[in-house]
Amino acid sequence: MSGNNKNDTAVASVAAYRDKLESLREQVLADAVMIGEIPAPTFKEDRLVNFLSDRFTEEGLDQVTVDEVHNVTAILPGKTGEKNILVAAHIDRVWDSSIDHTITVTADSLIGPGIADNALGVASLPMLPVMLQTLGIEMDANLILLGASRSLGRGDLEGLRFFTDNVPMTIGAGVCVEGVQLGRLSYSSLGMNRCEINVSTPEEQHWESWSLSGAIITLNKIVQQILAIKIPTVPKTSIILGSIFSGSSFNVPSTRATLRFEVRSEEPGMVAGIREEIEELIEMAIAEQRVDVSLEVLARRKPGSIGFDHPFVKAARDILRGLDIDPLVAPSISELSVLIEKGIPSMTLGLTNGDRKHQLDESVQIAPVFKGLAQLVAVLQSIDQLLENE
Amino acid sequence: MNKIDSWLQSNTFHHGEFWDLLKLVKAKEKKNLKISLCIPTLNEEKTIGKEIIIFKSALMDRYPLIDEIAVIDSGSTDKTAEVAAAYGADVYLSADILPSQGFKRGKGENLWKAIYQLEGDIICYVDADIKNIHPRFATGLVAPLIYHDEMQYIKAFYDRPLAFSQGVRPSGGGRVTEILVRPLFSLFFPELTALIQPLSGEYAVRREVLQSIPFPIGYGVETSHIMDVYMKHGLEAFGQTDLDQRVHRNQATLDLGKMSFGILQSFLNRMESYGLVDKFPEMSNTFRQFQAEGNRYEQVLKEIVEEERPPMVTIPEYRQKFGIEDSATG
Numbered sequence: 001m002s003g004n005n006k007n008d009t010a011v012a013s014v015a016a017y018r019d020k021l022e023s024l025r026e027q028v029l030a031d032a033v034m035i036g037e038i039p040a041p042t043f044k045e046d047r048l049v050n051f052l053s054d055r056f057t058e059e060g061l062d063q064v065t066v067d068e069v070h071n072v073t074a075i076l077p078g079k080t081g082e083k084n085i086l087v088a089a090h091i092d093r094v095w096d097s098s099i100d101h102t103i104t105v106t107a108d109s110l111i112g113p114g115i116a117d118n119a120l121g122v123a124s125l126p127m128l129p130v131m132l133q134t135l136g137i138e139m140d141a142n143l144i145l146l147g148a149s150r151s152l153g154r155g156d157l158e159g160l161r162f163f164t165d166n167v168p169m170t171i172g173a174g175v176c177v178e179g180v181q182l183g184r185l186s187y188s189s190l191g192m193n194r195c196e197i198n199v200s201t202p203e204e205q206h207w208e209s210w211s212l213s214g215a216i217i218t219l220n221k222i223v224q225q226i227l228a229i230k231i232p233t234v235p236k237t238s239i240i241l242g243s244i245f246s247g248s249s250f251n252v253p254s255t256r257a258t259l260r261f262e263v264r265s266e267e268p269g270m271v272a273g274i275r276e277e278i279e280e281l282i283e284m285a286i287a288e289q290r291v292d293v294s295l296e297v298l299a300r301r302k303p304g305s306i307g308f309d310h311p312f313v314k315a316a317r318d319i320l321r322g323l324d325i326d327p328l329v330a331p332s333i334s335e336l337s338v339l340i341e342k343g344i345p346s347m348t349l350g351l352t353n354g355d356r357k358h359q360l361d362e363s364v365q366i367a368p369v370f371k372g373l374a375q376l377v378a379v380l381q382s383i384d385q386l387l388e389n390e
Numbered sequence: 391m392n393k394i395d396s397w398l399q400s401n402t403f404h405h406g407e408f409w410d411l412l413k414l415v416k417a418k419e420k421k422n423l424k425i426s427l428c429i430p431t432l433n434e435e436k437t438i439g440k441e442i443i444i445f446k447s448a449l450m451d452r453y454p455l456i457d458e459i460a461v462i463d464s465g466s467t468d469k470t471a472e473v474a475a476a477y478g479a480d481v482y483l484s485a486d487i488l489p490s491q492g493f494k495r496g497k498g499e500n501l502w503k504a505i506y507q508l509e510g511d512i513i514c515y516v517d518a519d520i521k522n523i524h525p526r527f528a529t530g531l532v533a534p535l536i537y538h539d540e541m542q543y544i545k546a547f548y549d550r551p552l553a554f555s556q557g558v559r560p561s562g563g564g565r566v567t568e569i570l571v572r573p574l575f576s577l578f579f580p581e582l583t584a585l586i587q588p589l590s591g592e593y594a595v596r597r598e599v600l601q602s603i604p605f606p607i608g609y610g611v612e613t614s615h616i617m618d619v620y621m622k623h624g625l626e627a628f629g630q631t632d633l634d635q636r637v638h639r640n641q642a643t644l645d646l647g648k649m650s651f652g653i654l655q656s657f658l659n660r661m662e663s664y665g666l667v668d669k670f671p672e673m674s675n676t677f678r679q680f681q682a683e684g685n686r687y688e689q690v691l692k693e694i695v696e697e698e699r700p701p702m703v704t705i706p707e708y709r710q711k712f713g714i715e716d717s718a719t720g
Contacts, residue, residue, distance in 0.1 A: 026477060030447035033440055037522065058452075102521050102637075105439030107469060107476045 010315070010378040010385075011322040017135055017374035018323065024134060028127055028369060031055065033105065036112055036119030039097035042155040045070050048091050048122075052147045055126035061145065069162045070149040075142050076129050083141035083387040085380060086174040086344070087128065088160060088335055089121040090151035094358055111363040116354035120179035120364055122147055124351060124376060131377055139384045141172065148335060156194075156299035160338045172387045173312060174339040174346030175379060176332075179364055180357065182372045183320060184350035185327040187313045188305030189337030190236075190264045191271040193297050197222060197282065199257040200292045214253030216246050218291050223259065225281045229274060236331075237265035239274065264333060268303055301333050304340040312345055315382035322378075323371050349376060393625065394584045394678075398687055401541070402586075403631040405530030411453040414529065418455060418536050425532055426510030427459045429479070430500035434518035435468040441516070441523045442477040448525035456528065460508055461518075462487070462500040470518075482507055496607035497591075505600045512536075513600060517591035521637040530631040531594035542599045542627040543619050545585055546592035548636040564589060568679075570650045571613060574657060576677045578670065579617065581625045583678035586687060588616050589653075592633070599623070609649045610656025617660045 021028075040048040052072045056064040061074035072091070093114035095101070103112035103119075110120070125145045132139070144167075149159035164171070178184065199215040199222070223241065231237045240262045247254035263274045275297070282293045306313065308329070320327045332348050339346035351372030354364040408414060418425065427445060431438060442459060449456040461474040461481045475481045485493035487503040501515055512535050514528050531544045567589050575582040582588065589612050603618040605611055619627055641649075661667050677692045702708050709716075 024451075026443045026447040027451050029443045029477075033444065034524075103440065104436055105443060105473070105477075106435070107439070107473045 010382045011318045014319050014322045014374050014378040017377055018370045020135055021131055021370045021373050021377075024127065024130060025366075025370070027130065028123060028373070029105065029110065029366065031123035031127060032110060032115065032120045032364075033103045035122050036103045036110070036115045037101045039095065039099075039101050040091055040093050040114075041096050042092040042094075042150055042152045044097065045092050045149045049147065049149065052091065052122065052126065056145065059126050059129045061129060067162065067166075069159050071159045071163050072147040072149075073163070074145045076132075076139070076145065078139045078141040078143070078384070080140045080388070081142050083172040083384075084144055084169050085139070085141045085383055085387070086144045086146060086171045086339070086346075087125065087177065087376075087380065088146040088148050088174060088339075089125055089177045090118050090159070090335060091122050091147040091149055092151050092155060092159075093117065093119070094152060099360065108367065109363045109365050111361055113360050113362055116179040116357050116362050116364045118177075118179050120351055120369070121177040124177050124373060127373070128377075131373060135377060137377065137381060139380065140388045141384050142169075143380065144169075144171070151335065153194075154298055157335060157338050160335050164338060164342045164344070171339075171342075171344050172390075173383045174336075174344045175376070175383070176335040176339070176346065176348040177376060178348060178350050180352060180354035181328065181350045182352050182368050182375075183325045183328045184348065185313070185316055185320065185329050186332035186336055186348035187307070187310065187316075187329075187346075188266070188331045189301055189303060189340050190266060190331045190333050191268060191303035192262055192264045192299070192301040192333045192337075193271050193275050194262045194299035195260070195275065195278070196296045196298055197259045197261075197278075198294050198296070201253075201255050203255050214255065215257035215291070216254050218285060218289055218293065219244070219246065219257040219259055221289075222281060222285055222293070226261070226278060229277055231274065232267075232270075235265060235267035235270065237263075237267065237270050237274070239263050262333070266303055266331065271303075301337040302341055304337065305331075306340060306345045306347070310345060311386050312347060312379075312383055315386065316347060316349070316375075316379050319375055319378045319382065323375060325371065325375075347379075349379065351376070394581060394689055397581075397584050397625055397628075398689070401534075401626075401629045402687060403530070403534055403629065405526040405631055405633050408526075408529050408533035411448075411455065411525075411529065414533055414536060415453050415455050418532075421536065423512060423536065424457045424510045425455060425512045425514065426504070426508035427456045427514050427516065427528055428501065428504040428508060429459070429461050429474075429516055429518050430464070430497050430504075431461050431466060431470050431474070431518045432464040432497075433466045433468045433470060435466070435470045435473055437521060437523070438470050438518050439473040439477055441518060441520065442474055442479045444523050444525060445516075445528060446478050449528055455532070456514075457510060458508060460504065462504050462507070464495055464497075464500060494607045498605045498607035498611035501611060502605035502607070505597065511597050512594055513597065514594035515592065522635060526633055527592055527636075528594075530633050531592060534629040534631065535594055535596060538629065540626060541629045542596050542623055543615070544594045544629040544631060545587065545616075546590045546633045546636075547585075547587035547630050548590065548633055566646050566649050566653065570653060572679065573677065577673045578661075578666075579620065580674050580676065580678060582616060582620055583689065584625065585616065585628065585630055586680055587630075588612060599627070606652075606656045606659075608656075609652030610659075613653050614656040614660055617657070621664060 038048045049072045056074035064074040066072050095113045199219045201215045242260045246257035263271045265271045336348045352364050352368040356362050459479045461479045471481045484500045487507045534544045606614045675695045677694045679690045
């Protein structure tokens, strides 16, 4: 099949791509630094949207637009333009505008909040046309570049959902780009519920019962009961307790407590079942302890997969091996789930190795970035050919 | 309109005016100019890498405005030279340039030796400690020299947002500028008060000017340059560009004291070389500060006359009240 031949071409060329892309080092790093230094907390991505839109225009892309939910999109027209491939990176980051967004450049790494998640991933978007030009590659399909807004936390992938609900053309394939980790190959999404439990207790309590009362005590009981829920190892299922907030002093019982957690599973229906069990625990706490407890589901994902044997996934695995990288197959709960839910065969790739994700000194290694970018271009090239041959 | 006001209108720019880099590159090529960017360093490993990649990517790779990026190092003991070289800057050790002239440790030494080492018709100096580095730090300074043949020396100034509640805000330089340099200029060279930040470390200058002025090697280099260029070419030779915010290390008051001491030395040296030490020009009573409204800057003039009272003991009423005999006045 000619598709396989083209795929072989991409695999054979990917190491050479990496070498050529190193000539773009300062441009890639400068974009990553400038993008990383613009604060972009979820729902407040405007400044970054403006920057990215300017960069898209500067690179001569078509139809540079910012939509109602502050997604920024642009099109790199293909030779035939009959098919469309989406390349998406979420532009919002977990950091508030008030923190110092300075990125430090050392001889071998970039360091600063959000550089891995997802400033580097976003930087790959305006660089794609430059990379393709440098490598002398012309795609048959149109590349739709999407800086997706409102992705994280309470954003709940609103940007990508809006885009996929409203885009007027048919998307043949999607590739989501994350800064880390290189070798990551996600082609399935987990079922997920992202939840918040809020406990509030009366403000006036008798001092004799202080040691036994308060929102922390109630929340602690709920946490223990959640941990006692039996969850299967197959299909893979987990409850992740992410954060807890309560109290303000040493000696006054807290009247408010919040727990944030996620339930994830590969099995359809499993997440909903576990959430219902937790809801029952909460009902019990309300009845027994006469406290006010609520559970809010902030985000939901359905499980789905395009399959290990999907031609896109096979091409990506071959390309990673062409770069001497062992693929790290891991399911995703982010952008990928929206695309798979919409029936768009998609995968998520990482660009480099990094450490201390979501810490102020988050860092990414520079040298592997060019392998990561070569991988991205080669995967897009393979998908392009596979789509043409469909 | 007085000379300072008209100069402020014609020779003060905002970097946003030069957003069209393609146009700028074309104008530069038409005039066949060569531009060098010089970054003097001493232990700047934390910020130098970023400066190089931002300037190189934007102003060499994407828009060929700058012909060379050079780091002139005073002998850093950290990885400054290694990091700068890794990202494609030409790195020179100041001591290796013009060895016949010896080596003195100081920023001004690096700036001076750059004139010998670098090839540009225009040299743009940018300090290495800028945390929020951006291509505007170079484009905003070289653009007026590319577009205006009569300008020789373009200084940067920055918006330092002091608290203000209405449309008009006070605008000024750093503490040493406001406490030392602006009062000195107000007294002796009132026209030079038109420069909003005379001490800023970012400026672009034509080679013909650089090669013909002396360089104090320490804190006084900027003050001395300004006085020399002013005496030779007048206010018309200067331009200044608003580069918006500059984020950098804040200096301790003790360090500002050292800086002021160096600047005073240079100032008085210049006065001596112009033969002005024993015949000060008439001192002005007008003190000149700035206020800004949007991007429009205007000087605020205050008459400050330091009147004097005689010793109390010379006042008859006082003498009478306290019974002081005439002979007690000595």
